[in-house]
Amino acid sequence: MSSRTGTFSRRFWLAAAAVLSILAGPPWVGAARSQGDPLPSWNEGGPKQAILDFVGRVTTAGGHDFVAPPDRVAVFDNDGTLWAEQPVYFQVAFAMDRVRALARAHPEWRDTQPFKGVIEGDATAVAATGEKGLLEIIAATHAGMTTAAFDALVAEWFRTARHPRFQRPYDSLVYQPMLELLAFLRANGFKTFIVSGGGVEFMRVFAQRAYGIPPEQVVGSSGVTTFEIRPDGQPVLIKEPRVEFIDDGPGKPSGINRFIGRQPILAFGNSDGDLQMLEWTAAGTGPRFLGLVHHTDAEREYAYDRRSHVGRLDKALDEAGRRGWTVVDIERAWKAVFPPAPRSDR
Template identity: 60%
Template sequence: LLLLIACGPPAPPTVPEEALPAEAANAPDPLPSWNAGPVKQALLDFVERTTTTPGSPDFVPEPERIATFDNDGCLWSEQPMYFQLFFAIDRIKAMAPEHPEWKTTEPYASILKGDVNAALAGGEHAILELVMATHAGMTTEEFTAIVKDWLATATHPKTGMAFTDMTYQPMKELLAHLREHGYKTFIVSGGGIEFMRPWTEAVYGIPPEQVVGSSIRTSYAVREDGTPVLERLAELNFIDDKAGKPVGIHEHIGRRPTMAFGNSDGDFQMLEWTTAGDGPRFGMLVHHTDSVREWAYDRESHIGRLDRGLDEAEARGWVVADMARDWATVYGE
């Protein structure tokens, strides 16, 4: 099992043991779902000593304490396909009575026959068509209600769990620990921004204004009764993936993160841009190595592929968290 820990040359200065408050040694473990080891220690040292202890040479003022997290595969599972795609498929089935033409039109026909692989054989074009058909043509309020209704009843086909129960307990503890130390936590995901915003605050403690994601265009309109609405259009606006992530961070957040967390090569540029900044910086990749409690995948996976990140993490000073080794629990079992 792969475990890479590198603090980068030179290692960031830390506050000596004797400089820490005496009560720190007796404090409850803030990350109980993380196994003891260099990954957990690196997180604790960076958050508690390096960046938030007054007197540390690398102390970070609270307004600059920004931590960004990918969502799919970093905060919740993403196999055998992204959960938002499950949502789109269920929407196609629910909308089918209003679209009889879908019975003979791909990729809809294959979805209705239960052959998801055939439907997705059309690649990005097929996925984009499914997303546009299911995510546009309504107001933002209507879409929020649709997402919430789906999450309230939908379950994962393999685990039988609600999708929001397949969130990672170790990462939720980390989010809470960061906020306790003055960090503002953001999601920066390739997933749909309006798909995530309805539930991230309840599940992760991350409010909608701290969610950055891919989006379709939205337009302002006033209905005949005088009600102003925002309408979702079947047109791409922004793809928040790969090189788009630093752009999304700049446009939405306006500060370079101090810490960035991901799990795939789609997060590479976010970690690269974060750790290239001046002062103390921290990058971490979650490596999916646990085929018993979750899924084991990396270089050959079509979902959440992690290849370049594994090759370059050590040289770039990024921490690689091995899920099987470093997590005492995945979902809080």
């Protein structure tokens, strides 16, 4: 955003402009206000001002912290950062619904964990199977079909499934303040990416519609796919029950390097799984912005951090305090959490 407010021929007006700029604060803030508040769902305060200041500094041509547009890369975790993640990750909810839908064709599941626990609604039994059990559920519900068929299943699930607490479509539970931030960054020459532990093909179904982030700018965990030509001559990709890449924890910097090829200058997360992504972003030269969404609002959303079974925020919260990263306390920082409910759900 430009810091210039115009060119005046008279010294009087130059002096007046200088005085006004001092009273109004940094020049990019005045420019942003003159165009309307780009972050209307953010309360005035530290996090909002830190964002405005950072974007102003890196986009002011000729400024000490100016960053050329190709290097304005911003990365965002998805679960708990761009949309809700409680009581379970939404992709896990999808997988469990698929287990129940497929149970009639798999009578053996009624006597086999973790499928037995899913069918009976026994969350404790499912949790006891740990990561191994979760991978079995994902393999059984995500593999053995074409990528096109999987996309159609996910799209239909988003159309029909409802969140157990809010009774809204899962893909409507995106964070309004983060939607505004994404739009604000793109309006200022940033390229925005999702870098998430969630399945890349699952996220690509909704990322464009929900966030304005195209499929090629979604980095996530992926399974193996194989190319096949069907008897009718149609080429397809088949999803295999094997993991190819886990985009979580230390996998996130690797994913950024592998799929983006540029070190970000802005990163936002919400859990310990995002710590290495934030550290990698902070390690670059020049101006950097590191943000954490802290879930503190039990009334409008959820309150959880260090002991949560989903989106645990412990080490990263301590690191943010030591390094001066921006922590966004939802209860204090956001005027609204979600966009208004879709008309069909009101």
